[in-house]
Amino acid sequence: MTNEEIRTKIYELITPLNKKGISLKPETTFASDLELDSLTVMDLVADIEDEFDILLPINKLPELETIQQVADAVEEDLG
Amino acid sequence: MDLLDKFDSIIELRKSLPFEKADPFTVVMEKVLSQTKAVIDGRETVLAGTNNYMGMTFNENALNAAKQAIDDFGTGTTGSRVLNGTYSSHKELESVLADFYNMDHCMVFSTGYQANLGMISTLAGKDDYIIIDADSHASIYDGCALGNAQIVRFKHNDLDSLEKRLKRLPEDAGKLVVVEGIYSMIGDTAPLKEMLEISKKYGCTTLVDEAHSMGFCGPNGRGIMEIEGVEHLTDFVVGTFSKSVGTVGGFCTSNHPKMDILRSACRPYIFTASLPPSVIASAIAAIQTIKAEPWRAEKLWENAHALHKGLLDAGFDMATEKAESPIIAVKLDDILMATRFWETLLNNGVYVNMAIPPATPSGINLMRVSISAVHSSEEIQEIVNAFVKTARDLQMQL
Numbered sequence: 001m002t003n004e005e006i007r008t009k010i011y012e013l014i015t016p017l018n019k020k021g022i023s024l025k026p027e028t029t030f031a032s033d034l035e036l037d038s039l040t041v042m043d044l045v046a047d048i049e050d051e052f053d054i055l056l057p058i059n060k061l062p063e064l065e066t067i068q069q070v071a072d073a074v075e076e077d078l079g
Numbered sequence: 080m081d082l083l084d085k086f087d088s089i090i091e092l093r094k095s096l097p098f099e100k101a102d103p104f105t106v107v108m109e110k111v112l113s114q115t116k117a118v119i120d121g122r123e124t125v126l127a128g129t130n131n132y133m134g135m136t137f138n139e140n141a142l143n144a145a146k147q148a149i150d151d152f153g154t155g156t157t158g159s160r161v162l163n164g165t166y167s168s169h170k171e172l173e174s175v176l177a178d179f180y181n182m183d184h185c186m187v188f189s190t191g192y193q194a195n196l197g198m199i200s201t202l203a204g205k206d207d208y209i210i211i212d213a214d215s216h217a218s219i220y221d222g223c224a225l226g227n228a229q230i231v232r233f234k235h236n237d238l239d240s241l242e243k244r245l246k247r248l249p250e251d252a253g254k255l256v257v258v259e260g261i262y263s264m265i266g267d268t269a270p271l272k273e274m275l276e277i278s279k280k281y282g283c284t285t286l287v288d289e290a291h292s293m294g295f296c297g298p299n300g301r302g303i304m305e306i307e308g309v310e311h312l313t314d315f316v317v318g319t320f321s322k323s324v325g326t327v328g329g330f331c332t333s334n335h336p337k338m339d340i341l342r343s344a345c346r347p348y349i350f351t352a353s354l355p356p357s358v359i360a361s362a363i364a365a366i367q368t369i370k371a372e373p374w375r376a377e378k379l380w381e382n383a384h385a386l387h388k389g390l391l392d393a394g395f396d397m398a399t400e401k402a403e404s405p406i407i408a409v410k411l412d413d414i415l416m417a418t419r420f421w422e423t424l425l426n427n428g429v430y431v432n433m434a435i436p437p438a439t440p441s442g443i444n445l446m447r448v449s450i451s452a453v454h455s456s457e458e459i460q461e462i463v464n465a466f467v468k469t470a471r472d473l474q475m476q477l
Binding site (some may be wrong): 037038039040042043045046049050053054055057058059 | 223233243244437
C-alpha cells in the first residue's frame with residue numbers, strides 16, 4: 001500500500017470527525033486544525049489500527065501531530 | 080512566557096459554564112452532619128456523590144480504632160514503608176486484605192492512585208506491552224505514562240477490540256492486561272470472564288482494579304471477579320480504602336510467588352510516606368465490620384435498585400439499563416443543561432457529581448450519583464424527588 005493510499009484511507013476515517021469541514025491535507029494537524037480533543041484522537045487511532053490491522057501504541061501519539069506523520073507510522077508498521 | 084498560558088482553554092471553558100452561585104469545582108462542605116448529610120452554602124444537603132458505599136466514615140468500630148491508634152502510635156509514621164514507615168499494623172492490614180481476597184500476598188499503598196501507578200509502571204518494563212480499556216481511570220493511564228512499556232488501548236468493554244489487539248502483539252512479549260471491575264463514571268461493569276479468558280489465551284498477565292466493588296459484589300465482597308468466578312484468572316487485584324473502606328489508601332493483592340520483590344522495585348511504594356497508624360487501624364476495623372455485617376451490602380443494592388428504578392420511572396435517560404453498581408448516572412443532552420441541572424439540584428438539596436467532556440467516556444454529560452448503604456429509603460426517595468423537581472424547574476422534557 002502506498003503512502004498516498006494510506007492517507008486516502010485516513011482522510012475517510014477523519015471525515016465524520018471533521019465537523020468544521022476543514023480541507024484535509026498531509027500537514028493538517030489533529031489538535032490545532034481539526035480541534036480534536038485527546039480522547040477523540042485516541043478513538044481515531046483505534047479506527048486506524050483496525051483499518052490497517054496494525055498497532056499504534058499510545059506512547060507514540062505525541063509524535064503523531066499531522067495526518068502525514070500518522071500515514072508514515074502506518075506505512076512503517078505495515079513494513 | 081507564562082507557563083500557565085497553556086491552561087487558558089480550560090480557564091475559558093470554566094468561565095463559559097453558566098453557574099450562578101455554586102460550581103462543582105469549588106463546592107465546600109462546611110459541616111458534615113452525618114454520612115449522608117452536610118451543610119453546603121449554609122443549606123442542609125443530602126450527600127449523593129461521596130463513594131462512601133458501605134457507610135464506614137463514621138462507623139463506631141473504625142472511629143474507635145483510629146482514636147486508639149493515635150494515642151498509641153501518634154499522628155503519622157513520617158517515613159516510607161521501606162525505611163522507617165512500616166509498623167506492625169501495616170503488616171496486619173496486609174494480612175487482613177490478603178485474607179479478604181483469599182490471596183497469598185498484599186502490598187498497601189498510601190493511596191489507590193499510587194497502587195495503580197506503582198503496580199502498572201513496575202510490572203511492565205521497556206519491551207513489554209500494557210493493554211488497557213479506553214475508559215480506564217486516570218491512575219491507570221498515569222501508571223502507563225510513568226513506566227516504559229508500550230501502551231495499547233482497546234475500545235471500552237469491547238471483547239473484539241481487545242482480542243484484535245492481543246492478536247497483533249508479538250507472541251513472546253511480556254503483556255499486562257489492565258481492566259476495572261466497575262467503571263467509575265457510568266458505573267457499568269466489565270465482562271470480566273470473557274476479557275480475562277481472552278487475555279489468558281494470549282498469555283497475558285492480568286490486573287483487575289476493583290476499586291468500586293469491595294464489600295458488596297460477590298458472596299465475600301471480592302468484586303466483579305468473584306461474581307464472574309474468575310478469581311483464578313486474576314493475577315493482581317488493585318483496590319482502595321477511599322470508597323467502601325471509608326478512609327484513604329490503596330492496595331494490591333496477588334498469589335504471585337514473587338509479589339514481595341515489588342516492595343524493592345516499585346517507586347510509588349518506596350518513595351512516599353506510609354499511611355498514618357490511625358488510617359491503618361480504621362481500615363482494619365472497617366474491613367472486619369464489612370465482613371461481619373452483611374446487611375450493608377444488602378441495603379446498598381436495595382438502595383441502588385430503588386434509585387435507578389425511581390429515576391428511570393420518572394423518565395430520566397439512565398447511563399446503564401439497570402443498576403450495575405452503586406453508581407447511578409443520569410445522562411443529559413449538553414454541557415449547559417448539565418451545568419444548570421447540577422446547580423439547581425444542589426439548590427434543591429442534593430449534592431451529586433457533575434461529569435462532563437472531556438473527562439467523561441464517550442463525551443457524555445452526567446449527573447453521577449454514588450449512594451451508600453446508610454442512605455435511608457426516605458433519602459433515596461428524596462434524591463429522586465429532587466431530580467424530578469430540578470427537571471421541572473428547568474422545564475426539561477422527561
